[in-house]
Amino acid sequence: MITDARVLQPEFVPGEVQHRDAEVNHLSAALRPLIDGDPTDPVLIDGPPGVGKTCIARFTVERLREASVALNHQYVNCWEEYSRFKTLYQILDGVASTIDIHRQSTPTDVLLDRLRDYDGPPYIVILDEVDQLEDKSLLYDLYRIPELTMVLIVNDEAQLFAGLDDRLNSRLNACTRVHFDTYPKSELTAILHDRVRWGLNADYLQDGVLPTIAELAAGDARTAIGILRQAAHTVHTNSHDMLTDSIAEEVAPAARTEIRRNAVERLTHHQEVIYTIINEAGEITPGDLYEAYRDRVDNSKTKRTVRNYLAKLEQYNLIAADGQTKGRRYRTLTDAALA
DNA sequence: CCTCCACTGGAAGCTGCGGTAT
DNA sequence: ATACCGCAGCTTCCAGTGGAGG
Missing domain, CATH: 1.10.10.10 (Winged helix-like DNA-binding domain superfamily/Winged helix DNA-binding domain)
Structure with a gap:
């Protein structure tokens, strides 16, 4: 029943997005000066898990890049690249050669210096789950690189600001904020509908199963898509002929604890x-x-x-x-x- | 109310690892 | 070979804090 498994993966970025026009416009407007080569303040995206923050950030930056040849961008997940070194390495990797940088013996200062020497086109760095970053002072160092524009994504804004010193605190407080709220059930259902259209054979879906999944996910799109993925998988491996409400309910707890x-x-x-x-x-x-x-x-x-x-x-x-x-x-x- | 102390979390110092330089 | 380097993870030390019990 699965025709394209990619669209059910958590990191899939759709070619078109629904229901987030306001947020996309807000974010594009904040980053638009970059196209004319003007320096731009960081943008702070906040909201609960699974409301499309990462997806919209990547989508918007990608679209901006298509509109302008001279724009570099890189996505860094600070949960995975939690140390100062790892984060810097990823950022540098997006614009420069890192082959001669060795994990152990290169001081992080060298990475930062190299990034400071960067004189290419404007560089957008998406720092996802930035509240997971161990050493928040890195943000201050990055802030001071004019060619580099940060898009910061956080779940818990309070936790981020708690880890910052005063200088950065006031600056980030003043920067553009884009806030995401949880999806209403109807929008979540529509999102699921798109994923089905792109990657599943709809003949296998019982009527009304998508609203059920949306209900189970409680506004969290990541969970909703996770339930859909696991349910589809269950249908496939057990040769059921329908994806029913009860299958969705059955796999929901597993999908919820997957991230954990x-x-x-x-x-x-x-x-x-x-x-x-x-x-x-x-x-x-x-x-x-x-x-x-x-x-x-x-x-x-x-x-x-x-x-x-x-x-x-x-x-x-x-x-x-x-x-x-x-x-x-x-x-x-x-x-x-x-x- | 006061004192005790279980507990927290910052800071400094130690060690081993993976790497370079001589 | 040997010396050296920077980092991560760990330990040691300690000042500060607030709940429990006199």
Whole structure:
């Protein structure tokens, strides 16, 4: 039933977008001076997960590039390229040769210098999930490179600003903001409809299944498309003759935890043990947690390191911490349905 | 209300790794 | 070979904080 699997992938950028005209126009207008070679302030895109921030940013920049020959652009996911070095490397990779740059022995200053020396056409850098960036001062360094224009994408605006110093704080506060809200059910259904049109055989769809999926996804397009993908996959592998509401409902939890599972897979053994302990307990005090952790691994890390792990797990939204100092409790954030 | 102390998170220092330079 | 370099991950140290119990 799947005719083009690409359109169901999370990173797929459609050739046309619906329902986000206002945001696309807002973003293009903010970046338009670049076409005339004028310097442009950064743009800050914010909104909850799965509302098309990444998609619209990439789409708009791509369209801008088509309208102007002299424009470079690069997309960097700060979750994956979380360190200063990795981010800089990706950015530099978009415009210059990086073959002689070696991961270990090249100081990050050299990367930055090279980027400062850049004198090509205007360069748009999309920094996705920028709140995940470890060293936010990099943003200040990038800000001061005139040829470089940043498009910053954040889920949690407060968390981003908390990590910034005053200089950058006031500057980013003043820059163009594009805010995304969750999709209404009708728009989500329309988006799913497009994906079906591009990549699925609609004969296999039960009437009304797309609104059901939209309902299950609660305004989150990434989840909606994930459910559609997994449901289509289920229909295909089990040779069902229809994608029904019940199949959609069946795969929905798995689709919802997919992103979380990817995050868990990225954890080290020690981090995973800690995550498991919290999951099993539901809620636990720091003292009990550390004790349980030490019982369960061979060469346990120190408490301080475990605290760093906990901060990381919290940032990945795998766990939550309530209360201050002695009242602190760590708890699970989800259904914990990890296969 | 006051004191204790479990806990947090910043800072500095150490180590091992992957790499270059001599 | 050997010395050296920068980084990431870890540890050690510590000042600060707020909940619990006298």
